[in-house]
Amino acid sequence: xxxxxxxxxxxxxVLGGLFVYAGAAKALTPLDFAQNVxxxxxxxxxxxxxxxxxLPWLEILAGAFLVLGIWRRGAALVVSALLVFFIALTxxxxxxxxxxxxxxxxxxxxxxGLGVILEDLGMLYLGLxxxxxGGPSPKRDGPSSD
Amino acid sequence: MREEGRVLRQxxxxxxxxxxxxxxxxxxxxxxxxxxxxxxxxxQAAEYPGLRLITIEEGEELWRTGGAAFIxxxxxxxxxxxxxxxxxxxxxxxxxxxxxxxxxxxPRGGPLVVYCxxxxxxxxxxxxxxxHAEGFEDVRVMTGGWADWVQAGLPVESDFPGRRDGQA
Numbered sequence: 001x002x003x004x005x006x007x008x009x010x011x012x013x014v015l016g017g018l019f020v021y022a023g024a025a026k027a028l029t030p031l032d033f034a035q036n037v038x039x040x041x042x043x044x045x046x047x048x049x050x051x052x053x054x055l056p057w058l059e060i061l062a063g064a065f066l067v068l069g070i071w072r073r074g075a076a077l078v079v080s081a082l083l084v085f086f087i088a089l090t091x092x093x094x095x096x097x098x099x100x101x102x103x104x105x106x107x108x109x110x111x112x113g114l115g116v117i118l119e120d121l122g123m124l125y126l127g128l129x130x131x132x133x134g135g136p137s138p139k140r141d142g143p144s145s146d
Numbered sequence: 147m148r149e150e151g152r153v154l155r156q157x158x159x160x161x162x163x164x165x166x167x168x169x170x171x172x173x174x175x176x177x178x179x180x181x182x183x184x185x186x187x188x189x190q191a192a193e194y195p196g197l198r199l200i201t202i203e204e205g206e207e208l209w210r211t212g213g214a215a216f217i218x219x220x221x222x223x224x225x226x227x228x229x230x231x232x233x234x235x236x237x238x239x240x241x242x243x244x245x246x247x248x249x250x251x252x253p254r255g256g257p258l259v260v261y262c263x264x265x266x267x268x269x270x271x272x273x274x275x276x277x278h279a280e281g282f283e284d285v286r287v288m289t290g291g292w293a294d295w296v297q298a299g300l301p302v303e304s305d306f307p308g309r310r311d312g313q314a
Contacts, residue, residue: 030175034188041293049179049188053172058164065160073149074156081157098293099224099263131153 003133012066015126019063019079022105026056036103040093040112058082066130073131080127087120196278197271198286202298205259205288209300214257217249217277219270220292224263226305230295238262238269241276254281261288261295 002008026033034052038045058078065075086104093100093112102112110116169176178184200208208214209230216233218225225235236249252258258277262270274285288295296302 027171030172031184031188034184038188039293041297045185046179049184052188053168053175054164057168057171058161061160061164061167071156071160073153074160077153077157078160100293 001133002129008130008133011126011130012069012072015079015123015130016063016066016068016075018123019059020067021063023056023059023061023063025105026052026103027060030056033103036101039098039100039103040089041096041098042089042092055082076127076130080124080131083120083124083127087117087124090116090120196285197274198284199289200259200286202288202290202294202300204286205261205290205295206298206300208257208259208286214259214286215252217258217260217273218292219260219262219273228296228302228304229292230261231301231303233261236273238273241273245277245280249277250280252282255283257284257286258282259286259288261291263292 002011030052033056034049037043037052037055038048043051059082062075062078062082065071066079090102090112094114098112100112102110102116104110104116104119209216209232216230218229218233218235219238219241220229220235221237221239222235225233225237229235234249236246240246258274260270260274260277262268262273270287270291274287278285
């Protein structure tokens with residue numbers, strides 16, 4: 001697990017930036033994203049709509065907090081949990097044989113498949129490094145013991 | 147343990163903040179949703195004048211009565227694998243360039259039902275607009291698409307021998 005501060009800073013900026021971009025692309029076209037969510041055929045029309053409104057802002061806020069260094073580990077937990085969910089969703093979608101756009105980066109979409117899973121796994125590694133390797137904030141909790 | 151609890155509280159606070167921001171930013175959309183604007187699909191019917199958006203049930207009714215010609219907007223390979231029995235394949239990308247003579251020969255006044263894959267109806271909407279511009283007066287988009295048709299257990303057929311079946 002990477003613990004070097006400079007490397008973790010780069011991880012925060014890269015991962016946070018990607019999440020801000022992905023969230024903004026969806027928040028700008030909420031109806032398109034709602035249709036993307038609906039296409040996965042896991043939830044109905046109402047839940048797809050609610051998820052499509054909230055999820056992009058969760059990505060934007062968690063990404064921005066990571067970049068800015070606010071609530072770093074909380075933001076890393078949100079990002080990592082989202083990535084685990086996205087990976088599971090893509091695997092289930094592939095097993096079900098559905099041919100849907102992943103809805104990951106707004107207009108830069110491609111089909112939900114192995115490429116998306118590998119990409120998410122790469123981002124999940126960064127997220128877990130930040131969650132587990134970042135340690136608690138020295139200002140509040142002193143040196144990390146993990 | 148205290149640190150884990152703090153991280154979890156931060157994550158939950160982020161989630162709550164996202165709900166608040168989403169609710170504040172999307173008030174007009176939420177109002178429209180409550181009014182029932184997006185019950186069938188997340189598209190704005192006003193952007194597609196002349197077209198009608200129909201449900202899978204309405205599409206099934208038209209299919210069973212033989213009251214409409216069905217146009218499948220998915221790519222040829224996917225269509226050949228399985229499609230709605232009797233549907234004609236006109237991939238949206240091809241339809242943008244030219245409409246085949248076989249489709250142009252269909253009655254201009256009779257309903258055409260256009261569908262595409264997985265409820266992702268951008269391609270069927272684009273093709274439907276193209277057909278409407280070509281002079282077809284009654285073009286309907288089955289917004290649930292192929293995925294909902296299959297999920298409803300409605301009949302499908304394949305262009306490959308031995309794959310024709312009554313159910314999806």
